[in-house]
Amino acid sequence: MSEEIVYANLKFQDSDKKEETQKSDKCGGKVSSAASHSQQKTVLILTLLCFLLVTGVGVLGGICMYHLILETEMIKSNQLQSVKEELQENVSLQLIHNLNNSQKIKNLSTMLQNLATQLCRELYNKEPEHKCKPCPKGSEWYKDSCYSQFSQYATWQASAMACSARNASLLKVNNKDALEFLKSKKLRSYWLGLSPREDPMTYALSEKVFLPEEFERSTDDINKLYCGYIDRLNVYYTYCTDKNKIICEETASKVQVESVLNGLPEDSM
Structure with a gap:
């Protein structure tokens, strides 16, 4: 009779242990599932932050590159403008020089023409049909x-x-x-x-x-x-x-x- 009571107590204790073990397993699973979900959110947020950081760095790099190119082009433009102004000044000076030379040539040509006319008149007075006479023959x-x-x-x-x-x-x-x-x-x-x-x-x-x-x-x-x-x-x-x-x-x-x-x-x- 006493053996049956002992066996019943042992079985009941074993049953209580199983229930505690099962409850413990269920709580542990729930905790593990919640922790896993939290880690996923953290990874996702970190990934997003990394993406935003990389994108920001890329945009910032693009802006810096744009400003660098713009500054380079402005320097080139200023250099070209300087060259253009220098060329215009040189052309103006050359034109003035050419005009002065042209006027000098014109003055020399006029003087030479007057000298030739005077000399031809002297030759004409000596020889009425001289080849330099600017008139028709017989006139x-x-x-x-x-x-x-x-x-x-x-x-x-x-x-x-x-x-x-x-x-x-x-x-x-x-x-x-x-x-x-x-x-x-x-x-x-x-x-x-x-x-x-x-x-x-x-x-x-x-x-x-x-x-x-x-x-x-x-x-x-x-x-x-x-x-x-x-x-x-x-x-x-x-x-x-x-x-x-x-x-x-x-x-x-x-x-x-x-x-x-x-x-x-x-x-x-």
Whole structure:
């Protein structure tokens, strides 16, 4: 009887131990599960922080790199601007230098042209048909004009056409040089490039300079008009259909320096 009681007590104790062990195991499992979940959160947070840190470092590095590149480009831009300003200044100085040289060359060219003209006049006075003469062959060079005289007689209109064919015109007394030329030559019966008139007149050649107007009339009208001609120191008007001698006037060309140099005697070179 006592053995059964002892056995029952042992079994009951064993049962209590099992229940305590099971309860202990259950509590331990719960604690272990909670700890594991907390560790995962910690790892996740640390990972996120690391990611944010790496990202921040990358962004910061990018910003630093951007500022470095920007600063480098600004330095290059300033250097280019300095080079540009220096080049502009050099170009300006070169232009001024070229302009000064151009003006000097122009002045020298003008002086050389004047010397060549003076020398050519001296050669022309000795040899009227010298190669340096800036006028057509057979014409007379006076001041800045060339005068060509023809001994044949023609009407005023025919004379004007003959001069036009030579790229010249009938002599016009429209400047003092022409007036001086007429006085020095004392020409007789040469048509002048004066505008035809409806009535005749006569006057002495004086210091007065005549400025003829352009002649624009039909061929029929000219038969009834009077045209002027020179006879010594007087100007007369007669019918335009009468005949007088022809004198043409044209502007002299520039004297060619080469023609003067080539025309000089060898002992003067």
